[in-house]
Amino acid sequence: MPQSERMQQLAPVLAWIDSHRDAALTHLQQFCRQPSVAAQNWGMEEMAKMVEASLSELGAATQIIATEGYPVVVGQLAGDSARRLAIYNHYDVQPPEPLDAWSFPPFDATIHDGYLYARGVADNKGNLVARLWAARAWREVYGSLPCHVTFLFEGEEEIGSPHLGSFAAANRDLINADACLWETGYRDAEGALGIYAGVKGILYIELRTRGTAYDLHSSNAPLAPNAVWRLIAALNALRDAEGNILIPHFYDDVKAPSERERELLARFPVNVEAYQKSWESAILPGPSGSQTTPTERLLYAPTCNICGIWGGYSGSGSKTVIPAIAGVKIDFRLVPDQDPQKILGHLRRYLTERGFDDVEVIELEGTEYPGQSPIDTPLLEALVRSARTIYGIEPHVQVRTAGTGPMEALSQRYGIPAIGGAGVGHSESRTHAPNENIRVDDYILNIKHVAALLAEFAAM
Known part of the structure; x- marks a missing residue:
């Protein structure tokens, strides 16, 4: 389908999203008001049921698949094309402490001056709910999605996804897809969306000493x-x-x-000044004699x-x-x-x-291997084109993010490319910190971005 026809097809979907802005925002607040702290086993069962109910309401065929830890919630929706897209997110959040550092209670989902404050709103409930609403928009307008979608929502990402690898190995038929849309995404200080094709790995340890x-x-x-x-x-x-x-x-x-x-490094450098302003600190210099950039x-x-x-x-x-x-x-x-x-x-x-x-x-729990997909995979191209359409600004493409996630265990181990970048966060979202927040307008834009992505990906 030519680009002009895709835009004509997308226009009523975007209009539907605008007309249901308040309902989409209320849904996100409901998710954020339910604690789901995996590290403390706080609200996890209730959150998994809320996720499954939202998928069922969307019309997806749902399953709650038990693991040795918290379950993976799966939802499947058929589409008009043969293309298959997996969408990975997590419904667990970081602990809210220190509580006295919050301007608003971490599970009240307070909206103030155009920002929504809540633990987990940027990482990762805002992205999760936005993707549900993107799919809902297509189904409400056209009765179906442009491509097949499988939602894969786990409950242990914030504790290192210790059981996602065994889930993937036991459910190859469920995770199988042409590509996987990864969980996170942020706009930088200039408003550009970061798109990435990989994540760092992690080894988390504890050293202990005893003297007497x-x-x-x-x-x-x-x-x-x-x-x-x-x-x-x-x-x-x-x-x-x-x-x-x-x-x-x-x-x-x-x-x-x-x-x-x-x-790519030269074309899309990190904004050092924005980091220093936000952190209220100079960034560290590189090793002496090194020519590497920040x-x-x-x-x-x-x-x-x-x-x-x-x-x-x-x-x-x-x-x-x-x-x-x-x-x-x-x-x-x-x-x-x-x-x-x-x-x-x-x-x-x-x-x-x-x-x-x-x-x-x-x-300690949480060891994960680095994950890397080719930067020329079709899903990355679809993310770039759809981001241009919705945000009106060129996205920043990098080979990977500095963060970590179970990308290798869920996707790349099985030859499935995984690309991230479609998210609700911004450069001051304070992920994992007190006063975690998103801009309400970014949430609506992200719903539109994922809706546009589905059309782009189906047409490839």
């Missing part, structure tokens, strides 16, 4: 080992002052950008990041002790072709060789 059987009076410091000092010494062995990771063989499998990827460091550099550290007394006033135990949580963000299990082995050997065999290394 119990906390001692600090007067014993000349004689007694201190667990916190021991932990600091181990941490200093992992990374130098410029951020270079010192674990032998850590960088062996890292792939440098191709010529085509370097073109964009390349963000998307192509693996990391070793401290998420949290503890040991001893940190309450009010003073308590003079020698801490007996200490610990730190670390995430390694990994890039193609790094293998999380190989990195874990390198880490353990390195600590032992450096004399830190007393430091306990614990792999």
Whole structure:
């Protein structure tokens, strides 16, 4: 179908979305008012049922498929073309703490000055509900969708999707598709939508040290080992002052950008000034002598990041002790072709060789492999064209996002390309932080974007 005919076909769908703006917004508020914190098992059963009910109301053939953790909710809708699109999202959210840092209660879904504030509204309930409404618009106007759609909504993404891989392996018929629309998407400070074809992997670990059987009076410091000092010494062995990771063989499998990827890096650089303004901090400089840009460091550099550290007394006033135990949580963000299990082995050997065999290394849930699809896949082209139509601004295309998700386990392991970028978020959405928010207008635009994408993808 020529582009002009697709636009004529799309016009009444977009008009329907405009006329049902308030109902779509109310539906999103209902989703955001239902807590669904996987890490705390808070509201997860209720949320899964709400998702399934919304799919049923849409007319989808639905299933709630149990896993060893929280279930995957599946909905299938037939379409007019033979093209098959999987749509992946998650219905779990991050914990809302610290509660006193919120301007509005995290599960009230408050609308204020054109923004909707709620835990999970940008990550990932806004995207999930917008995609339901895009499908609903087509069905209300034409009675069917332009292409076949399978919704795959999991409940464990925020805890590392530990059971999505086994779900995919056991349900190959359900996940099979020509391509998969991935979960997330944000507009940058200039209003351009970011579109990406991959994600970083992650290895999440905990290091623990013990010095004595119990906390001692600090007067014993000349004689007694201190667990916190021991932990600091181990941490200093992992990374130098410029951020270079010192674990032998850590960088062996890292792939440098191709010529085509370097073109994208140069064409669509990250907005350093916007980051610095939002973070109220200068960005870190690269290693001395390195010619890599901030964009390349963000998307192509693996990391070793401290998420949290503890040991001893940190309450009010003073308590003079020698801490007996200490610990730190670390995430390694990994890039193609790094293998999380190989990195874990390198880490353990390195600590032992450096004399830190007393430091306990614990792999936590959430290990995920890097995921990467070709940047010339048809779904990416469809996302770009539909974004131009709806937003009126050229989207920014990059080979991957700096974040992590189970893209490899659900899609690429089975030869299904996965592309992300159709989302409701913006550069100040504060994902995972207090005052998470979206702009209401972006939510409506995203419904339209996904509706346009369905037509573009069906025509390819």
